[in-house]
Amino acid sequence: MNRAMACAASALICASCDGRSPEPLASSPEGPASAAVQAGWPVHGGTTSEQRFSPLAQINKDTIADLKPAWFVELDTNRGQEATPIVVDGVLYTSTAWSKVYAVNAKTGERVWYYDPKVPGIAGYKACCDVNSRGLAVAGGKVFLATLDGRLIALDQKTGTPLWSTVTVDQTQSYTITGAPRVIKSKVLIGNSGAELGVRGYVSAYDMESGELAWRFYSVPGDPAKGPDGAASDDAIEKLARPTWFGSKYYQYGGGGTPWDAIVYDEELDQVYVGTGNGSPWSRRQRSEGKGDNLFLSTVLALNPDTGAYIWHYQESPGESWDYTSVQPMMLVDLTIAGTPRKALLHAPKNGFFYVLDRHTGKVISANNFVPVNWATSVDVATGRPAITANAFYDDGAFFATPTGSGAHNWSPWSFSPRTGLVYFQAQETYLRYDDLPDWKYVPGGYNLGQDRRPEVVRDDAKRLPPAKFYVLAWDPVENKERFRVDARGGGVLATAGDLVFQGRGVIDGELVAIDAATGQQVWSYPMPNAAAAAPISYSVDGEQYIAINTGARATGNLQGIADAQARARQVGRLVAFKLGGTATLPPPPGPAPPPNPPNEVFADDVVRAGELLYADYCGRCHGNATRSINVIPDLRRSPALTNKELWHSIVIDGALTDLGMIGWNHLIEPTQAESIRAYVGRQAVVLRDELAAAPAMPAAPTAE
């Protein structure tokens, strides 16, 4: 038995052969079945229960000062990177933006194979929040990839050669997929996204050998005139869900409920848990006559993995009207609560409550808020229902909610350490106005929030609402309360048996940070050229422990809390691996973003104003509110096309950059309107130029040593 195999055989052997034994665990976090795979990171959540805990301890408080980059891989895209890699038998597999797949040697970073599914650019337009992919599944000699445009593809694990491919969505609608597939027994499960654009969500299971559809479960009811779907959800939809919806708008508008992230298999109870998304459009008034719970929006569903049959559900945000998706990561943990052993499902979704559910029944064991929450005061443990506050549904005018659709906790992977008994995750406090847009009209295939986001409203809110706060919480799931917090604006986290919690941080450039799992004290950090939103993983090859993380853009969005002067030139993402004594040198962050490029023309105020309204309707969701892009999706104030009317029109109207996700808008925008948008962005470029002239220069890039 070589050293790696010895490490694989037992976490404790691995730790001791590396010269340091962790304190013995009270009990194995996963049971004996997982011991053979502990040297790798074989599934999305580390293990089937998705606790994302690494039993490796070579990297610990005593050794971490020597943790350095071992290797890195430059990815071929500068878009958002959110994937958790998988490591099996010394090979690391990861998806990247645009659903590309890299298989590399986990010890050296050398490429084994690469696969590009050639996602069409229009899928980028359909994605609410950039062209992300959060991961893969590897099983049975195959790598399973779900692509942004809705395909599920099986690749040969050794070569990357496609074995089968199936389309899981109606590609004429605004479906996308960003989530990682999960292999459960002989099936591959995958959900979808698109609730902001008006689709009907569902989760599907495909035979892992043939790619044939085995079952499908819809999260919201469809058009009753079309009859049953012939799906696993038919009974539950008609008996449980449909009575909670009213009118006819919901099925005309899609209804939402898209399950775009968490799918977790419970090996002990043989059931699968699926988290569902928000309503479409956001306001219940616009889709369900302002009444009803609207099942199964914002819900944890328990299903039979073989048939998709309904077992139980728990709806976290009844009548969901705030983009409070319940798709956030779930983990399965056995806890002793008030002296009683409980099979718990832990969930901290966007709505700000930390739920401990009983996996047998879906009943609430406890639910406490982990950030300030004003849409509900509490959750009744007996009934599971939140006490929703007056006007939370904005029936009587605007409601300024916290948390928001950005999520008190969003998709960021979280982690549980059985050594501290704590759950670690990135949380945030944000505020948003919720109000119906007067005279809102549904646009098929368009961005259908139905919310009042007129520029003057957004400007006014920016003055009125408190600034956002970001922190990592260490949460005790038994007491359901906070133990400590660390100010941090980062992404996914990883807890290890070295009693460390790793997290990538940053918005433009970034760092990898380790904190003490018991106290939160920072014990190490290392600068990286890219920010990191994805989760770190850990694995061992030839007796050496690695920490690997995908780094790159933090998806789309604007410069909330970030000065324009800090924006940097666009850069490719990087997959970075660290080990003790690593000798790779990361490149420095790129220089400042290109300068503003205001046209010399003078535009009339009314044209600029018309452009501002159009920009808010069509451009801002990718290029940033009020043109304040973080330069992942190009900052239009700095665009070479801004001073070239013909080039601008060829892009905005004719779709010259469709392959990059920038569609032509001739179905919605007239050429004169495109010119108005150019006038508005041009005016904003002048403002930026003047601001930068007055602002101090960007500080020098931090260096590693």
Ligand code: CA
């Ligand atoms: Ca959403």
